[in-house]
C-alpha cells in the first residue's frame with residue numbers, strides 16, 4: 343500500500359526528507375548560530391535584563407519562523423511556490439535573527455537597517471508571494487481531484503459514483519434510465535487483447551457522449567456497462583434516442599473486422615419509485631434484450 347506523505351513538525355520527520363532540504367535547514371541553523379557568535383564577539387553587549395521582554399518576544403518570533411521553514415522543507419510544494427516561500431523565509435530568518443540580537447548587543451547601523459529591516463520586509467513580501475503561489479497550486483490540485491472524483495479514468499465520461507449520486511438526488515420528477523451493455527465484449531479482449539477492448543470502450547463512450555443534450559447524464563457504471571439518465575418521460579423520444587445509440591454502436595468496427603453492438607434496458611420512473619427499483623427494472627430489461635439475441639432494446643414494464 344502507498345504511504346501518503348505527511349506534513350509534520352516532529353524532528354523524526356527530518357530523516358525522511360531529501361538531502362537538499364536537510365542541507366537548507368542545517369545551513370539556516372548554522373547561519374543563526376554563526377551570526378549570533380560573531381555579533382556577541384565583535385559588538386558591545388547590552389544589559390539583557392533591561393530588554394528581557396523584547397528579547398523573549400523576538401526570540402519566539404524567530405523560533406516560529408524557523409518552525410514554518412522546517413515544515414516547508416518537509417512538504418511537497420510546487421517548485422515555484424517552494425522556491426519563493428523558502429527564499430522569503432530565509433531572508434525573514436536573517437532579519438529576525440538580527441532582531442533578536444539587537445536586544446543583546448549594540449548593532450551598527452548597517453545591520454539594524456539593512457540586515458534587520460530590509461531582509462525581514464523583503465522576506466515577508468517574497469513569502470507572501472510564495473504563499474499565493476501555494477494556494478494557486480492547491481486550488482489546481484483541488485479542481486483536478488474534484489474532476490477525477492466524478493469522471494471515469496478510461497473513457498472520460500462520468501463514473502458510477504457521479505451517476506448514482508445525481509440520479510438518486512432526483513426525488514420528485516419522473517425520468518428514464520437506460521442501461522447499455524456492450525455485447526460479447528469478452529471476445530474482443532480474448533481475440534484482440536485488452537488494449538483493443540479499451541479503445542472500443544473509449545470510442546463508444548465518446549460517440550454516445552456527443553449525442554447527449556445538456557440535461558442528460560451518461561456514465562460508465564461498470565466494466566463494459568454504461569448508463570444514461572434522461573429527464574424525459576416521452577416514450578417516443580426515449581426510443582428514438584436508444585435507437586440512435588444502437589446505430590452508433592454498429593458504426594464502431596473492431597480492427598476493421600467486426601462491428602460492435604450493444605443491448606439496452608430501459609426503465610421509466612414514476613413518482614413513487616426508488617432509484618434502486620428503477621435500476622433493477624432497467625437491468626431486468628437489459629437481461630431480456632441479451633436473451634432475445636442482443637443488439638436491441640427492451641423497455642421494462644412499470645411496476
Ligand SMILES: Nc1nc2c(ncn2[C@@H]2O[C@H](COP(=O)(O)OP(=O)(O)OP(=O)(O)O)[C@@H](O)[C@H]2O)c(=O)[nH]1
Nearest residue numbers: 523524525526527528529531536537539540565566
Ligand atoms: N478492455 C477492457 N475490458 C474490460 C474492462 N472492464 C471489464 N472488461 C471485460 O469485459 C468483459 C465482460 O465480459 P462478460 O461479463 O462475460 O460480458 P460479455 O462478454 O460482454 O457478454 P454479454 O454481456 O453477455 O454480451 C470481461 O472480459 C472483462 O474483463 C476494461 O476496462 N477494459
